[in-house]
Amino acid sequence: MVYAERYVGFWLSFLLPTIMFMFCPVVLLVFHKKYNLREPTDSVFGKFLLLTKHACKDGGYKHIGKETFWTRVKPSVTANKPKWMTFDDAWVDEISRGVKACSVFLFYPLWWLAYNQIDNNLVSQAATMSLHGVPNDLLNNMNPLAIIIMIPIVDNVVYPLLRRYKIRFTPLRRMCASFFVACSAMIWAAVVQYYIYETNPCGRYVATCETPAGDRIVSSLNVWIQTGAYVLVGLSEIFGSITGLEYAYTKAPANMRSLVFGLYNFTSALSAAIGQAFVALAADPLLIWNYGAVAIIAFVTGIAFYLVFTRPWDKFEEEMNMLKESEYKGHTLGGHSEKKMEDGAVEQTPPVREVRE
Known part of the structure; x- marks a missing residue:
């Protein structure tokens, strides 16, 4: 598309892309009988x-951050259960685990801050370099290309090699590493920006440099030296973004995954808002400070993430994954009847259309 924009x-x-999107409904219609379809349930939010309000009662708020905050309100230990408490103990355990997963995402807006540089400032940076006929926004495609190439390498070579040498590269460690890789990407961008200023006759005012x-007068540096920043951001995505999605999916209750996914994606929106504070740095002659500041933030956040989450929680990773899955599914929107279980929870199995081979 970048060449279409430039030359047509x-x-x-x-x-x-509009033509490509038009094929999507056709694919869904043709293969809809092969999909695993489940009747939707209402929100359990x-x-x-x-449950949270109930847990805060009678001084329960003092237990916030502790395991007892949730264990003391499980249905099996609650006398005179409210009518709305139709779930089982396992669902409360899943809620506790899901809340922990959401707290991990508190640091993600600062990770997205580094990632968002590839969609704006790095594209502008490319325009101040020697393009040799290449559109300045073409380099942005190096990011998804690098991810496509590196994911099989990471999954089939790096992770097995680490396991072979008994190095546990757990999801929390991967997410922690993503901040340091993002920091490296921003350092790369800052160094490139420094040499752009050094090789342009207008010095630190390259964006407005003209004969x-x-x-327009641009730097003599070849635009392809930006590749390193895009590749490092891609590697950071593998450790951070992809692992974050995995973490949200595996830790959230089955009937609250959409909510946890929404909170995860909301961190990107928060990052965009935080990015407004850096607008003053996103112009000559302060662009080196822009990339440098984001690099420092990513580095400091990586250390904080390790101290707050990775070090104390990593040893409980397997234990969290082995929690019993709750039988509470919520009310289906189709009005199907519910079956009460012995502990008072509601069991509901919506009709499923099996996948056809």
């Missing part, structure tokens, strides 16, 4: 709020 026009660069005739 924006109309073609928008038309091409209300019961989560009621008397109005022709």
Whole structure:
């Protein structure tokens, strides 16, 4: 699309993805009988709020951050259970685990801060370098390309090699590593920016550097030296973004995964808001400080993430994954009847359309 934009026009660069998206409904219609379809259930967020409110009663708020905050409100130990407490103990355990997963995401807005540089400032940086006929936003494609290449290498070579030498590279450790890799990417970008300033006759005002005739003057540096920053951001995504999605999926209760996914993606929105504080640095002659500041933030956040989450929680990773899955599924929207279990929880198995081979 970048070449279509550069040599034809924006109309073609928008038309091409539109045509591709038009195939998506066709694919869904053709293969809908092969999908595993489940009847949707209503939201259990209300019961989560009621459970949290119940846990805070009678001085329970003093237990926030401790295991006892949730264990003391399990249905099996609650006298005179409220009518809304139709779930089992396992669901409370899953809630506790899901809340922990969400707390991990508190640091993610600062990780996204480094990632977001590839969609704006690095594209602008490329425009101040020697392009040799390459559109300045083409280098952005190095990020997904690097991810496609590196994921099989990481999954089939790096992780097995670490396991062979008994090095536990758990999800929390991967997420911690993502901050330091993102820091490296920003250092790369800062160094490139420094040499752009050094090799441009206008010094630190390259964005507005022009000849008397109005022709733009760019740095003699080849734009492809940006590749390292995009590759490092891609590696950081493998450790951070992909692992974060995995962490959200495996730790959240089955009927609250969409909520946890939403909270995970909300961290990106928060990062965009935080990024507004760096607008003043995103212009000449302060761009080195922009990348440097983001690198420092990523590095410090990585250390904080290790101290707050990785070191204290990592040893309980397997234990958290082995929790019994709750039988509480929520109310189906189709109005199907529920079956009470012995402990008062509600068992509900919505109709499933099996996958056809």
